[in-house]
Amino acid sequence: MVMTAKPVECGPVEEISLPSSIVVTPAAPLPKVVFGARDVSVYYGDFRAVRDVNVDVYEHQITAFIGPSGCGKTTVLRCFNRMNDLIDAARVEGSVTYRGVDLYHRDVNPVEVRRRIGMVFQKPNPFPKSIYENVAYGPKVAGIKGNMDDIVEKALRSAGLWDEVKSRLKVSGMSLSGGQQQRLCIARAIATEPEVLLMDEPCSALDPIATARIEDLMQQIKNEFTIVIVTHNMQQAARVSDRTAFFTTEVNSESDTRTGLLVEVDETDKIFSKPSDERTENYVTGRFG
Amino acid sequence: MPLTTLGVGGREATERIDRQIKSGRIDFGGRMFAAMLFSSLALALLVLVVLFADVFGAGIGVFTTRAESFLSGGLRTKADSAGVFQAIRGTFWIAVFTVVLAFPIGVATAVYLEEYAHKGRLTRFLDLNIRNLAGVPSIVYGILGLTIFVKHLKSFTGGATPISAGITLAILVLPIVIITSAEALRAVPGTLREAGFGVGATRWEVCRTLVLPYALPGIITGTVLALARAIGEAAPILLIGAVTGLLPGQEGLLDPSQLTERFTALPVVIADWARTPRAGFDELAAAAIIVMLVLVMAMNTFAIILRSHFERKRN
Numbered sequence: 110m111v112m113t114a115k116p117v118e119c120g121p122v123e124e125i126s127l128p129s130s131i132v133v134t135p136a137a138p139l140p141k142v143v144f145g146a147r148d149v150s151v152y153y154g155d156f157r158a159v160r161d162v163n164v165d166v167y168e169h170q171i172t173a174f175i176g177p178s179g180c181g182k183t184t185v186l187r188c189f190n191r192m193n194d195l196i197d198a199a200r201v202e203g204s205v206t207y208r209g210v211d212l213y214h215r216d217v218n219p220v221e222v223r224r225r226i227g228m229v230f231q232k233p234n235p236f237p238k239s240i241y242e243n244v245a246y247g248p249k250v251a252g253i254k255g256n257m258d259d260i261v262e263k264a265l266r267s268a269g270l271w272d273e274v275k276s277r278l279k280v281s282g283m284s285l286s287g288g289q290q291q292r293l294c295i296a297r298a299i300a301t302e303p304e305v306l307l308m309d310e311p312c313s314a315l316d317p318i319a320t321a322r323i324e325d326l327m328q329q330i331k332n333e334f335t336i337v338i339v340t341h342n343m344q345q346a347a348r349v350s351d352r353t354a355f356f357t358t359e360v361n362s363e364s365d366t367r368t369g370l371l372v373e374v375d376e377t378d379k380i381f382s383k384p385s386d387e388r389t390e391n392y393v394t395g396r397f398g
Numbered sequence: 399m400p401l402t403t404l405g406v407g408g409r410e411a412t413e414r415i416d417r418q419i420k421s422g423r424i425d426f427g428g429r430m431f432a433a434m435l436f437s438s439l440a441l442a443l444l445v446l447v448v449l450f451a452d453v454f455g456a457g458i459g460v461f462t463t464r465a466e467s468f469l470s471g472g473l474r475t476k477a478d479s480a481g482v483f484q485a486i487r488g489t490f491w492i493a494v495f496t497v498v499l500a501f502p503i504g505v506a507t508a509v510y511l512e513e514y515a516h517k518g519r520l521t522r523f524l525d526l527n528i529r530n531l532a533g534v535p536s537i538v539y540g541i542l543g544l545t546i547f548v549k550h551l552k553s554f555t556g557g558a559t560p561i562s563a564g565i566t567l568a569i570l571v572l573p574i575v576i577i578t579s580a581e582a583l584r585a586v587p588g589t590l591r592e593a594g595f596g597v598g599a600t601r602w603e604v605c606r607t608l609v610l611p612y613a614l615p616g617i618i619t620g621t622v623l624a625l626a627r628a629i630g631e632a633a634p635i636l637l638i639g640a641v642t643g644l645l646p647g648q649e650g651l652l653d654p655s656q657l658t659e660r661f662t663a664l665p666v667v668i669a670d671w672a673r674t675p676r677a678g679f680d681e682l683a684a685a686a687i688i689v690m691l692v693l694v695m696a697m698n699t700f701a702i703i704l705r706s707h708f709e710r711k712r713n
């Protein structure tokens with residue numbers, strides 16, 4: 110595990126000094142790396158759930174994680190905001206950097222990490238509090254000043270839930286339907302204005318209209334945020350994401366355990382049109398192998 | 399019949415499905431089991447009813463003839479003038495001390511064990527021993543209270559006082575409060591904690607604003623059950639030095655000066671009267687039991703109200 114507090118250089122950097130004699134045509138600036146995962150393996154006790162993950166997540170992009178169930182997408186996503194700390198048995202190996210800082214350095218405060226890196230969970234998990242309090246909770250604990258009513262309204266509007274709940278903000282978040290709960294959780298996550306949003310299958314319980322809303326929202330906010338989304342919906346990954354990482358599982362025949370691994374990560378167009386790995390091609394074309 | 403037999407796939411199919419989904423309606427095994435469960439419930443209720451009927455039959459006479467002097471009188475050697483006021487007073491103060499000590503310490507311990515401590519061999523060892531402590535006979539706690547609070551800490555507790563008894567009973571029920579609180583905390587869904595941590599709350603914020611409100615109904619129920627057990631204990635407070643026979647003090651219920659005086663309590667008085675061979679004391683014991691039952695029931699009702707209040711709040 111890399112244990113350095115000073116910034117670790119990873120991926121492309123913006124400025125490269127060139128000899129002045131060379132004339133360069135100005136190209137689009139290379140995006141900044143938000144997350145860099147290097148040789149990441151995650152263990153639950155002795156069980157290695159996922160191994161050798163190398164992936165960069167770029168600023169103002171949507172990065173999609175796709176792959177069959179159980180291949181460790183959620184597990185890897187949870188490494189990015191230290192959520193795995195909450196599972197006693199979980200252990201992360203390798204290095205994960207957030208804007209060049211080692212996320213697992215022992216001086217890092219996970220609370221500060223999670224304030225900057227918001228998360229929407231696979232299963233909707235609203236607080237057993239009112240809709241209003243659900244959204245206001247994050248800004249409150251973060252000590253955000255400002256008009257709380259406005260913050261709540263803005264977040265609920267962004268999540269496409271405002272019109273459905275504006276007349277009953279005092280009722281419990283638990284009394285909403287599954288899809289409404291998920292949008293409430295999205296509103297809760299964006300109310301704190303994080304720099305990055307990790308979304309674990311945010312649309313799996315949503316109808317096409319609500320899904321389209323969330324996808325719109327993602328496109329809107331990616332100018333300010335960076336988004337990582339796990340999805341089982343291939344069209345969704347193709348529609349919304351800039352880059353796609355494909356994970357799969359390999360079966361260890363001796364111990365009969367399954368370990369997830371990252372097969373490849375690339376521009377979304379490339380993953381869906383001409384991936385470099387056969388396993389990716391089989392998966393995205395529906396020939397599961 | 400809006401559906402034609404043609405529409406549902408022919409007469410034969412209808413008949414077959416009809417037979418299949420209407421067969422096996424009577425589930426004999428299940429009914430037997432339900433009957434067994436009901437008879438155990440009935441047995442438990444029957445025992446309770448017999449006990450109540452017995453006690454009420456014996457004790458109700460005291461209330462019909464001299465309810466007021468019984469409820470406001472003190473300990474006497476004569477059956478027709480003895481009362482339970484001092485015993486109610488003592489039990490009240492013991493209960494106050496027990497709750498005030500056992501509730502915060504017990505809940506704090508449970509929160510530490512469940513929410514903060516790393517789940518390792520040490521916490522498992524502590525957990526096991528707390529369970530063992532809950533099984534220690536109450537007389538042992540009485541001896542502990544006698545040596546420590548009555549003798550060694552006399553300058554602080556005043557010796558054989560309601561303070562000593564309250565502290566001793568608090569220690570007696572502390573393991574029960576810890577265990578039930580820990581169980582209530584364990585029943586809080588992990589996804590609730592994750593949701594809190596996910597928006598950047600600290601462990602303390604997650605505990606205070608999410609986990610504890612969710613667990614509170616369970617914690618309250620556990621505490622009240624523990625308290626009901628505590629105020630029913632006679633053995634440990636007899637050892638501490640609860641008075642039987644005659645007690646001079648005539649302070650009011652809330653008068654704090656009694657805290658440093660000798661005391662008595664309902665279970666001790668009941669045991670003493672029930673043992674007294676002189677005429678009239680059996681009835682007094684039964685009447686005191688009725689008082690105690692009413693107290694315990696009032697406490698439980700209060701707990702149920704509190705519980706449903708907090709349950710509604712967490713909805």
Ligand SMILES: Nc1ncnc2c1ncn2[C@@H]1O[C@H](COP(=O)(O)OP(=O)(O)OP(=O)(O)O)[C@@H](O)[C@H]1O
Pocket residue numbers: 153158177178179180181182183184185196231367369
């Ligand atoms: N808390 C945990 N304790 C032990 N093992 C776990 C835990 N969470 C996940 N795992 C295991 O890790 C592996 C990867 O799980 P993960 O949830 O990351 O998969 P996933 O790719 O998100 O799957 P899905 O698409 O079904 O959500 C699985 O084999 C799973 O059993």
Ligand SMILES: [Mg+2]
Pocket residue numbers: 182183184231309
């Ligand atoms: Mg998952």
